[in-house]
Amino acid sequence: MNKPFKKLLLAAVSGLIAVQVSAKDIIHDGEYYFVEAQYKDAWQKEDKQVESKLAEIRKKNGGKRPNILYVLIDDVSFGQMGKPALNDVMGIKTPNINEFARQGMSLNRMYTEPSCTPTRAAFLTGRHPVRTGIKEVKVALVGEGLGKNEVTIAEVLSKAGYNTAHIGKWHQGDIEESYPHNQGFDYAAFPLHQQVQLALMSPESARANNLLGWYNGTQSNDMALDKKFKPNGLVTGVEAKKGGKAREIDLKAGETWTQAHYERMNERYQRQTIEQLQKLAKDDEPFFLQYWPLYPLNFVHPEQARSRNGGFMADKLEVLDDWFGEIIAEVDRLGIADNTLVVFMADNGLMYHYEGTSGMSQLIYRGGKTDHLEGGVRVDAYVRWPGAVEGGSSAADIVHVSDLFTTFANIAQAEKYIPRDRVIDGIDQTALLLNGEKRGRRDWVYIYENEVLKSIVKQEWKMHLPGPGMPAAAAGVYNILRDPREQHKQIGHSLWTGASFQDMAKRHMMAIMKNPHNKLGKGKPYVGIENLRPETQETIDTFMSWH
Amino acid sequence: MNKPFKKLLLAAVSGLIAVQVSAKDIIHDGEYYFVEAQYKDAWQKEDKQVESKLAEIRKKNGGKRPNILYVLIDDVSFGQMGKPALNDVMGIKTPNINEFARQGMSLNRMYTEPSCTPTRAAFLTGRHPVRTGIKEVKVALVGEGLGKNEVTIAEVLSKAGYNTAHIGKWHQGDIEESYPHNQGFDYAAFPLHQQVQLALMSPESARANNLLGWYNGTQSNDMALDKKFKPNGLVTGVEAKKGGKAREIDLKAGETWTQAHYERMNERYQRQTIEQLQKLAKDDEPFFLQYWPLYPLNFVHPEQARSRNGGFMADKLEVLDDWFGEIIAEVDRLGIADNTLVVFMADNGLMYHYEGTSGMSQLIYRGGKTDHLEGGVRVDAYVRWPGAVEGGSSAADIVHVSDLFTTFANIAQAEKYIPRDRVIDGIDQTALLLNGEKRGRRDWVYIYENEVLKSIVKQEWKMHLPGPGMPAAAAGVYNILRDPREQHKQIGHSLWTGASFQDMAKRHMMAIMKNPHNKLGKGKPYVGIENLRPETQETIDTFMSWH
Incomplete structure (x- = not known):
C-alpha cells in the first residue's frame, strides 16, 4: 500500500472508531459508580468536548493517533526527582527531569501499588493486582506470573493498530505466558527477574556488604547440604519478538554475573530504547513504547561518584536523568514531540532498607517500598504532550497507576478493546490531562499490600x-x-x-x-527460552523435583 | 536643596564611599579565617568584580544605591511556601510567593536561629544572639531587650544615608533602648510583645482550646492569690518616630483584646507597609524597609476557611501570600523594582506543638521552633533583584540569617559602619547573590538554642x-x-x-x-510609652515590686 493512501485509510478508520459505541460498558469498582452518580451529566458533557479535542489533535497530525512513550523507573519516592528545591535538599541533580516537568504536567498525587510487580501489573491490566493474583514476584524460580487470560495495555493497543515494544525491567513472572512478547508486545528486551538478582547478586555487592550471605566468596558454605537455597543459575537478560522464542544474551555458560554485566545491561536498554524510538517513529502506525529502566537501583559505588549526595542509588539517578534527557531530545529530534504523549514516573517508594548508603531517603512521606504508607505509594509523575497538555501545569487530583491503562486506551481510540467481563479499576483521566487540575475523576484509592487491603484514601x-x-x-x-x-x-x-x-x-x-478474582498464571519456568545454560537447566530440574 | 543637585551630590558621595578603606578589618569568627585562608586570592579578585558590578547597577539607577525591602514572616518551615509541588502536598496555595521565587533566587539552604527573637537579633546585629545576651523573649514583662550598645543594620544603613522603617513584629524586648525607633529606624509600628499575647491570649483562642488556663472565662480563678500569674495589662501595638515617644493604639482602657483586634493589627501593618513603600520610594535617599508580619501565626479558625488544608495557620499563609503579592505589585507599580533588593523568608520552623490543627507540619525536616534540628532552623528564603540577581535561579550554598546584615551593608556601601570591636558572624554573600550558586562563602554554621551550642553544621x-x-x-x-x-x-x-x-x-x-559576649540590655519595662493604660501601669508596678 502506498504511504499517502495508507495514511488516508488510517484517518478514515480512526474516524469510524470514534463514533462506534461499545456493546457493553466497562465494569468499574463500586466507588466509581457512587461518585459518578454525583457528576454524570457534567462528565458526559466533558467527554464530548474531550473527544472533539482529541479529534482535533489527530487532524493536526494527519489523522495519526498519538504515540505513547511510558518511562517507569524503579523505587524512587515522591520528591526525589523533577522538583528543583528538593534536588538541593538531597544533593542530587535532575535537570532533565526538572525541565521535562516544566514542559508538561506534574501529577502531584499519583498513587502506585507499594511494590514493583504489583505496580507494573496494575498498569498493564488496569486492575488492582489482587484481581489478577499477582503479588510481589520474588527472585529465584516461582513457576508463576501474569496469566494469559489477563488483557494488557499492549494487547489493547495492538488490537487497535499500535506498534508496541517493551525495553527493560518486566518482573511479571518466569513462565512463558507471562513474557512481554506473549502479552502484546511486538518486541521485547528484558531480564527475567529483577535487581536483587541483577544488582545485588554480584561479588562486588556482596563485598560492599549489601547482600549478606548469598555470595560464597564472602563466607564458607561447607556445612550446607542444599546448594540451591542460594538462588543461582537464573536466566538474566533475554530478547524476543511477538510469539517467538527468547534468547538469553551477554552471559556464557559458567560465567559469573558481575556489576559490569549489570551496567552493560542498563546501557544496552538505554541504547535499544533510542533505537526503537527511531524505528517506530518511521512507521505509519502510532506506537506504544515502554522503557522501564533498572536504574537507579544499584548497590555498588562507581569508581568516581558524580553527585554531591554520593549514595550508590542517588548517583545512578543522576545517570538516569542524563539518559532520560537523551530520550526526550531524540523524541524532539525525530519531530514527533507534538504527537507523542510521554509519561515519566517511578513505580513505588524507595528501598528504605538501604537508606543512608543508597542516598535515597524518605524525605516527605513516611515508609517506602512494600508499605501502604504514602512513602510506599506516592511517586513523582510527569506527563508531557505539547499542544495537548498544558506546559508548566500541575494537578493535585488523585491518580492511580491503573488509570494510565484506561487513559492510554481512550487516547488511542482503543477503549472498545478493554475487556468487559472483569472489574477495571483504572479510570479514564483524559479530561484531567487535557483540561487540567480539578478535572480528575477519582478522589479515592484502595491500597493493598499483596492480597491484603491495608488502607483506604479518600x-x-x-x-x-x-x-x-x-x-x-x-x-x-x-x-x-x-x-x-x-x-x-x-x-x-x-x-x-x-x-x-x-x-x-x-x-x-x-x-x-x-466479579471474583482471576487466578495467577502457573507453569514450568523458563519454557520458551531457546539457549538455556547448563547451570540454568540444573536449577530448573531441582525446582521441578517437588512440583 | 533642589532635587537634581541633591541627586548629583549623593552620587558623588557614594563614589567617594566606594574608594574609602576601613581603618580596621571586621572581626570574624574563627572558622571564617580558616576557610578564607584557602580562598583568599580568589575572593579578593571576585570582590573587585562584585564592586564594579554594584557600581554599574548604581550608574544605571542615577547613582542611587539600591533600596532594601526585607519581609520576614513567622514560624514557617522549609518547603511550606514558594515550592509549587509542596503546595499540593500540604493543600496550601502560595502562588504569589511561587511567582516571586520564579523571578528571583531561591536560597535553599538558609539557616536561621531556632526562634523568633534570636533570628531577628541575628539579622539586626549580624551576630549570633549569644554574643548580645539575647535569648527567646517571653511574653509578659521582662525588663530586658536588645542593648543600646548593639549596632543594628538600621543604624548602619541610617549612618550611610538610608531612610529606614520598621513595620510589624519586633520582639526585641520591652525596655526603651530596645525599641526599633531607638535602634536605628526612622519610623516604627510594632507590638511590644509577640503572638502568644496577640493571637493566643484572646477569648476566641481560649474557647478553641489553643491556650489553656489563661483566660478566666473558661475556668474559675477563685483560689488564686496572685492575679498577675496570668500575664495581663500588657502593651499591645505602638507607633513611634526615631528618638520619640511611642503611643499605643487601638485598645482603650479596660477593653478586652480579641481576635478582631489581632486581625485589624495585621491588616494595619499590611496597609502601613504599602504606605511606607509609597512614601519612601519618593525620597532621594535609598530606603531600608522591613516588614515583619505577625501572620501566618494565628490560632482561631476564620468564619469560612479558604485553603484546602483548612488549618488555622495554613489559612493565614494563603492570606499572607495575597498580601505579599500586593506588596510586590506595589514595588513594580512604583517603578523601583530594578533598584530594590527584596528578601522574603521565615524566621524559623513551625510551631510543631500545634501540628495537626494549625495545618503546618514538619514536612521534610524534623523538628520546629526552639529546636537545633534542621526543622527548627531551615526556612524558605527568596531574593529578588531584577537585573542583579538571576531570575529562576537557586543556590544550595549555606547562608545564615546574620549574613544578610553584612551583605545588606556591603550592597548599600555602608560596610564601614559595621563595628570593628566585636565579632560579626554575618558573612558578605554579595558574590553569591550576583554571581550565583557556589559563590557562597560559608560551608558551616553554628546552631545555638539560647546560650547553649547544640549543633555544628559543616x-x-x-x-x-x-x-x-x-x-x-x-x-x-x-x-x-x-x-x-x-x-x-x-x-x-x-x-x-x-x-x-x-x-x-x-x-x-x-x-x-x-571577644567576650556583650550584656543584655536591662531596665524598667515600657518606659517611653506615653499613653499607658491604668491596667498596664498596675502590671508594671507589680513587676517592679521585686526588682
Whole structure:
C-alpha cells in the first residue's frame, strides 16, 4: 500500500472508531459508580468536548493517533526527582527531569501499588493486582506470573493498530505466558527477574556488604547440604519478538554475573530504547513504547561518584536523568514531540532498607517500598504532550497507576478493546490531562499490600484498616495534607470518617463478590527460552523435583 | 536643596564611599579565617568584580544605591511556601510567593536561629544572639531587650544615608533602648510583645482550646492569690518616630483584646507597609524597609476557611501570600523594582506543638521552633533583584540569617559602619547573590538554642554536640543530604568528622575568649510609652515590686 493512501485509510478508520459505541460498558469498582452518580451529566458533557479535542489533535497530525512513550523507573519516592528545591535538599541533580516537568504536567498525587510487580501489573491490566493474583514476584524460580487470560495495555493497543515494544525491567513472572512478547508486545528486551538478582547478586555487592550471605566468596558454605537455597543459575537478560522464542544474551555458560554485566545491561536498554524510538517513529502506525529502566537501583559505588549526595542509588539517578534527557531530545529530534504523549514516573517508594548508603531517603512521606504508607505509594509523575497538555501545569487530583491503562486506551481510540467481563479499576483521566487540575475523576484509592487491603484514601483522609479481630475504633484516620507522615491518629477525624470509610470498604467488597478474582498464571519456568545454560537447566530440574 | 543637585551630590558621595578603606578589618569568627585562608586570592579578585558590578547597577539607577525591602514572616518551615509541588502536598496555595521565587533566587539552604527573637537579633546585629545576651523573649514583662550598645543594620544603613522603617513584629524586648525607633529606624509600628499575647491570649483562642488556663472565662480563678500569674495589662501595638515617644493604639482602657483586634493589627501593618513603600520610594535617599508580619501565626479558625488544608495557620499563609503579592505589585507599580533588593523568608520552623490543627507540619525536616534540628532552623528564603540577581535561579550554598546584615551593608556601601570591636558572624554573600550558586562563602554554621551550642553544621554533615559530661563518642553525626530528618547516627561519619568538628568548636570558642559576649540590655519595662493604660501601669508596678 502506498504511504499517502495508507495514511488516508488510517484517518478514515480512526474516524469510524470514534463514533462506534461499545456493546457493553466497562465494569468499574463500586466507588466509581457512587461518585459518578454525583457528576454524570457534567462528565458526559466533558467527554464530548474531550473527544472533539482529541479529534482535533489527530487532524493536526494527519489523522495519526498519538504515540505513547511510558518511562517507569524503579523505587524512587515522591520528591526525589523533577522538583528543583528538593534536588538541593538531597544533593542530587535532575535537570532533565526538572525541565521535562516544566514542559508538561506534574501529577502531584499519583498513587502506585507499594511494590514493583504489583505496580507494573496494575498498569498493564488496569486492575488492582489482587484481581489478577499477582503479588510481589520474588527472585529465584516461582513457576508463576501474569496469566494469559489477563488483557494488557499492549494487547489493547495492538488490537487497535499500535506498534508496541517493551525495553527493560518486566518482573511479571518466569513462565512463558507471562513474557512481554506473549502479552502484546511486538518486541521485547528484558531480564527475567529483577535487581536483587541483577544488582545485588554480584561479588562486588556482596563485598560492599549489601547482600549478606548469598555470595560464597564472602563466607564458607561447607556445612550446607542444599546448594540451591542460594538462588543461582537464573536466566538474566533475554530478547524476543511477538510469539517467538527468547534468547538469553551477554552471559556464557559458567560465567559469573558481575556489576559490569549489570551496567552493560542498563546501557544496552538505554541504547535499544533510542533505537526503537527511531524505528517506530518511521512507521505509519502510532506506537506504544515502554522503557522501564533498572536504574537507579544499584548497590555498588562507581569508581568516581558524580553527585554531591554520593549514595550508590542517588548517583545512578543522576545517570538516569542524563539518559532520560537523551530520550526526550531524540523524541524532539525525530519531530514527533507534538504527537507523542510521554509519561515519566517511578513505580513505588524507595528501598528504605538501604537508606543512608543508597542516598535515597524518605524525605516527605513516611515508609517506602512494600508499605501502604504514602512513602510506599506516592511517586513523582510527569506527563508531557505539547499542544495537548498544558506546559508548566500541575494537578493535585488523585491518580492511580491503573488509570494510565484506561487513559492510554481512550487516547488511542482503543477503549472498545478493554475487556468487559472483569472489574477495571483504572479510570479514564483524559479530561484531567487535557483540561487540567480539578478535572480528575477519582478522589479515592484502595491500597493493598499483596492480597491484603491495608488502607483506604479518600480526599485528604486516609484510614489504616484495623487488623483481623481489631475493633474498627482502633483504625487510625490521618489527614495527609496536615500530617503527611501519618503519625497523628486523630479521633476527631475518625468519629465521622469511620462510617464513610466502612461504606467504601463495602462498595469495594461487593464489586469483588460480583466479579471474583482471576487466578495467577502457573507453569514450568523458563519454557520458551531457546539457549538455556547448563547451570540454568540444573536449577530448573531441582525446582521441578517437588512440583 | 533642589532635587537634581541633591541627586548629583549623593552620587558623588557614594563614589567617594566606594574608594574609602576601613581603618580596621571586621572581626570574624574563627572558622571564617580558616576557610578564607584557602580562598583568599580568589575572593579578593571576585570582590573587585562584585564592586564594579554594584557600581554599574548604581550608574544605571542615577547613582542611587539600591533600596532594601526585607519581609520576614513567622514560624514557617522549609518547603511550606514558594515550592509549587509542596503546595499540593500540604493543600496550601502560595502562588504569589511561587511567582516571586520564579523571578528571583531561591536560597535553599538558609539557616536561621531556632526562634523568633534570636533570628531577628541575628539579622539586626549580624551576630549570633549569644554574643548580645539575647535569648527567646517571653511574653509578659521582662525588663530586658536588645542593648543600646548593639549596632543594628538600621543604624548602619541610617549612618550611610538610608531612610529606614520598621513595620510589624519586633520582639526585641520591652525596655526603651530596645525599641526599633531607638535602634536605628526612622519610623516604627510594632507590638511590644509577640503572638502568644496577640493571637493566643484572646477569648476566641481560649474557647478553641489553643491556650489553656489563661483566660478566666473558661475556668474559675477563685483560689488564686496572685492575679498577675496570668500575664495581663500588657502593651499591645505602638507607633513611634526615631528618638520619640511611642503611643499605643487601638485598645482603650479596660477593653478586652480579641481576635478582631489581632486581625485589624495585621491588616494595619499590611496597609502601613504599602504606605511606607509609597512614601519612601519618593525620597532621594535609598530606603531600608522591613516588614515583619505577625501572620501566618494565628490560632482561631476564620468564619469560612479558604485553603484546602483548612488549618488555622495554613489559612493565614494563603492570606499572607495575597498580601505579599500586593506588596510586590506595589514595588513594580512604583517603578523601583530594578533598584530594590527584596528578601522574603521565615524566621524559623513551625510551631510543631500545634501540628495537626494549625495545618503546618514538619514536612521534610524534623523538628520546629526552639529546636537545633534542621526543622527548627531551615526556612524558605527568596531574593529578588531584577537585573542583579538571576531570575529562576537557586543556590544550595549555606547562608545564615546574620549574613544578610553584612551583605545588606556591603550592597548599600555602608560596610564601614559595621563595628570593628566585636565579632560579626554575618558573612558578605554579595558574590553569591550576583554571581550565583557556589559563590557562597560559608560551608558551616553554628546552631545555638539560647546560650547553649547544640549543633555544628559543616557541608552535609551535622554534629549534635554531646551534653555536659557525655563522651564525645556519644555525639551523633548525620549526613543531612541522605538523612534529612537526622535519625541515623552513623559511626562511619563520626569516626573522621569527630576530630574535624572538635577543631571547629575550638576555633569558635577561641574567638569568644578573645571577644567576650556583650550584656543584655536591662531596665524598667515600657518606659517611653506615653499613653499607658491604668491596667498596664498596675502590671508594671507589680513587676517592679521585686526588682
